[in-house]
Amino acid sequence: MGGTDALLAARLAAGDDHALAEVFDRFGAAVYGAAAYVVGTGAGAQDVVQDVFVELWCHPDRYDPDSGSLRGYLMLLARHRAVDAMRSELRRIARQERHYRLSSDERPPSPGEQVLSAHLASEVRAAIQRLPAAQRQVIELAYFEGMTCREVASAVGIPEGTVKSRLRLAHAKLEAVLDRQLLEAP
């Protein structure tokens, strides 16, 4: 039969759950490592790993053995999912921040919520403050002001590609902050 990756892909498409277990045994640690590199070794990384393997199992035809290795495909998927998870978390925190800033007349948060949100916010703010100025600026504009990459590029006067690379670098540094407690916060 075809090469190992092509055979695994064909088996997955045929509904062979043994093949899925084999793929996990072979590449699970690498996928977990790729996820943990971005979001830290916590529940977030485990969620990313689950997303990656569910995606592979439900859509095995999206992997083309002629285009590269299965390991490479899974690692790419893991990095994308992990970055998505981090962006989503940052947006959530930013929304929460804006909400508390703009709605001071609404029901005040409970003492528990206050403690938790204050803790989370201070953790994130502290981490952002530790970023180099150039990275901090793009993070604040993108996530706290809600600007797109193009708008940030225009506001700062730098190419859009530079905005994206600074965001990537900033994400990598912030990953230490997004630990399990943060990701599981309401």
Add this chain to the structure above:
Amino acid sequence: MTAAEHAVPPDLRARVLAASRRARAAGEPVPAVPAISPAEAYRRAADALYRALSALDTAAWSRPAIRDLDVQGLVGHLTGVEDDVQRCMASDPAVSQAGHVESTQAAAVRQAGRDPALTLAEWQDAVSRTLTLVAARGQDGLDTGVALHGMQLPLRALLVVRAFELWVHENDIRQAAGLPLAVPDPSVLSLMTALAARLLPGAAVRAGMPGPARLHLVLTGPGGGTWDLEWDPEWDPETASAGRPYPAEASIVADAAGFCRLVADRMTPAELDSYISGDRDHAAGVLTAAATLALD
């Protein structure tokens, strides 16, 4: 483990596999092929054979096909089978135990010297009569048991067997005429692989593999799927003894169309491109038994 790898949390594997199975049941192929009725599978297989026969030049009709039959004789054999199918649907006991080849040989040899167009028209008429009878039965009628050429099975299964035979003989004819082999459309092949998988344990038992045994069968490509087959399911590990050995277990992965050619006895286990794990002797025995399902 490389530097980029981390120790995987102990329960993550089980969690990932469970979540995956919830999202898509094991055994379910993707992309899913459109489901069709057994009657439609039979009709499509007959249409495909008709198209192949219509494209033959006159000389091809007299080329050797199978056994002692040329292409024209083989089409005559198929006309004979249609006649027997119609008799079995009328509960004629004479065809229930009749031999598949012997019972149709007269229709086959009768074609010698005839105009191939007449042979083709006669077969086409026979197929139309079968389709008319099947349509008259309605959906519920497909579950009626019928007996033909030593087989006792529901009409719906017989129609898939017939689709199987038409495809196999289409390829016999293509081979005789020097044409490339055909693969059934995925919806037809899906019914054929499911039937072959269902009949496999019985074939294994008849071939001297009484079990207990388990087989994880994976047929790849459009029309394939995955089956966990078990025979002697009464086997109980609590009461296992020397006389009741632990079940032989194997996994066979093969191309769906290739496996169907094996089941049709048009390919040997050695010729089948397969990937085997587990008990290799058990797997080899099953593949040999699979070829005994052929009617010819």
